[in-house]
Amino acid sequence: MKTKDCLLPAIGLLSLSCTKQPEQPNILYVFPDQFRGSAMAFWNSPDFDGTQRWQADPVVTPCLDAFAREALVLNRAVSTCPLSSPYRGMFLTGMYPERNGIISNCMAERPENTLNPNATCISDVLSEAGYECAYIGKLHAEVPMKNDPANPGYYVSDRRPEWDAYTPAERRHGFGYWYSYGTFDEHSNPHYWDTEGVRHDPHEFSVAHETRKAIEFLHKRDKKRPFFLCVAFNPPHSPYEDPSTDCLPEDYAHYKDQPLSALYIRENADTSLAKAPYIRQYFSNVTSVDRHFGMLLEELRRLGLEKNTIVVFTSDHGETMCSQGTEDPKNSIWTESFNVPFLLRYPEKIRPRVDSVLLASVDIMPTLLSLSGHEIPSSVEGRDLSSIFVSGEGERPEAALYLRNVNGAADPDGLYRHFFPVARGLKTARYTFELALNRDYTLREVKLYDDLDDPYQLHNLDYREHRDLFDNLCGLLARKLSESADVWDREHILDKIKEQI
Numbered sequence: 001m002k003t004k005d006c007l008l009p010a011i012g013l014l015s016l017s018c019t020k021q022p023e024q025p026n027i028l029y030v031f032p033d034q035f036r037g038s039a040m041a042f043w044n045s046p047d048f049d050g051t052q053r054w055q056a057d058p059v060v061t062p063c064l065d066a067f068a069r070e071a072l073v074l075n076r077a078v079s080t081c082p083l084s085s086p087y088r089g090m091f092l093t094g095m096y097p098e099r100n101g102i103i104s105n106c107m108a109e110r111p112e113n114t115l116n117p118n119a120t121c122i123s124d125v126l127s128e129a130g131y132e133c134a135y136i137g138k139l140h141a142e143v144p145m146k147n148d149p150a151n152p153g154y155y156v157s158d159r160r161p162e163w164d165a166y167t168p169a170e171r172r173h174g175f176g177y178w179y180s181y182g183t184f185d186e187h188s189n190p191h192y193w194d195t196e197g198v199r200h201d202p203h204e205f206s207v208a209h210e211t212r213k214a215i216e217f218l219h220k221r222d223k224k225r226p227f228f229l230c231v232a233f234n235p236p237h238s239p240y241e242d243p244s245t246d247c248l249p250e251d252y253a254h255y256k257d258q259p260l261s262a263l264y265i266r267e268n269a270d271t272s273l274a275k276a277p278y279i280r281q282y283f284s285n286v287t288s289v290d291r292h293f294g295m296l297l298e299e300l301r302r303l304g305l306e307k308n309t310i311v312v313f314t315s316d317h318g319e320t321m322c323s324q325g326t327e328d329p330k331n332s333i334w335t336e337s338f339n340v341p342f343l344l345r346y347p348e349k350i351r352p353r354v355d356s357v358l359l360a361s362v363d364i365m366p367t368l369l370s371l372s373g374h375e376i377p378s379s380v381e382g383r384d385l386s387s388i389f390v391s392g393e394g395e396r397p398e399a400a401l402y403l404r405n406v407n408g409a410a411d412p413d414g415l416y417r418h419f420f421p422v423a424r425g426l427k428t429a430r431y432t433f434e435l436a437l438n439r440d441y442t443l444r445e446v447k448l449y450d451d452l453d454d455p456y457q458l459h460n461l462d463y464r465e466h467r468d469l470f471d472n473l474c475g476l477l478a479r480k481l482s483e484s485a486d487v488w489d490r491e492h493i494l495d496k497i498k499e500q501i
Contacts, residue, residue, distance in 0.1 A: 036318030053455030063294030127174030
């Protein structure tokens with residue numbers, strides 16, 4: 001489909017602005033939740049031939065397909081800890097979970113698992129530099145507190161355990177415009193708290209509503225200031241069971257009559273799983289996100305903002321959707337969960353192309369700050385990859401780290417105040433490698449895949465038959481754990497594992 005086919009009419013258009021744009025680039029950061037790296041049709045087009053070893057999902061994504069031809073497209077971007085909350089902590093701060101405060105997904109039974117209020121976030125830096133910072137959509141980076149603006153002293157709902165959260169102004173880290181919530185999984189019945197703490201229940205599909213609010217912000221913003229706008233869609237995250245409420249009919253129409261055999265093209269998919277039929281709704285929401293992303297791009301064009309705006313499309317983690325026989329959609333090192341989209345357009349500054357640099361979640365904040373001409377805080381632990389983005393030159397990471405944490409033991413009140421670092425691993429240009437523990441710190445499992453010869457990760461190589469490779473990967477993992485000051489390094493866990501084998 002040609003580019004012009006995805007330039008759909010914008011929602012609620014207001015008068016156009018002819019204000020001269022600031023010299024500092026604007027930043028539009030769009031990140032739907034649980035959008036896997038293969039869910040973009042352009043990977044199968046001749047222009048991208050050979051850039052992936054697997055096939056793209058059979059999805060309808062005309063706007064992303066057009067955008068990819070204008071953007072830097074990373075084919076090995078990963079989510080360091082592929083869960084919603086840890087990703088957000090790393091994206092916002094450029095720090096690993098142990099320092100930014102978010103070890104696992106935020107919910108009331110993990111009272112200390114929350115974004116460190118003293119952390120310096122990308123929005124703090126940009127706000128200080130004069131940017132108007134706006135956050136629209138799902139945050140999921142705060143522990144739920146009894147701070148409902150309408151009912152002080154109570155959670156925002158009577159669910160137990162509580163997952164949703166209201167973020168007060170003093171914890172918004174420089175975001176002056178606010179239209180957000182913690183986490184709430186009803187796509188057709190979303191709710192939000194605005195800048196003043198007033199709750200809104202629009203009764204509109206969340207992606208459509210958040211796109212409307214983002215376009216409204218683009219018109220009403222202070223035209224004399226650059227902007228940093230985050231749009232955090234919840235779809236294609238679950239629920240995706242009921243097509244009448246969990247997706248839009250115009251997007252569902254693309255998939256509703258297709259047999260599962262036409263939709264499951266990945267060789268590692270187990271269509272006997274109960275969730276297998278839900279792929280129609282999942283792909284429907286992929287298409288919905290694509291369509292509304294196209295609306296945002298068209299509005300930038302109409303407002304004359306596209307040349308001076310860095311636009312990023314990415315996701316917090318992927319979705320297995322029956323691959324590898326698991327019901328868990330995320331929190332694993334398998335490609336469907338670990339690999340995420342990362343497309344960045346910066347006209348006249350970055351040449352459109354595919355690049356294989358191993359971008360990790362902690363690298364996003366320093367890279368965006370450097371690209372936009374701002375100093376990187378000393379607290380940042382990620383790498384600035386901006387020189388690679390701009391010129392293709394610079395030192396490239398030899399691997400990207402993978403982290404998986406689970407709850408530690410519950411205290412007498414049923415609260416989880418500690419975590420267990422159940423697995424660590426990495427991805428290199430060729431291999432995927434993971435070591436997983438039992439609760440007594442003995443080795444439970446080794447995953448070792450040759451992603452070049454086995455792109456669907458069907459054959460877990462026996463590490464005992466590939467000892468040289470295993471030892472090399474252990475050495476590389478040890479260096480990454482040391483660089484990140486990880487608990488596995490501090491507690492010498494890798495050394496203890498090697499003693500067992």
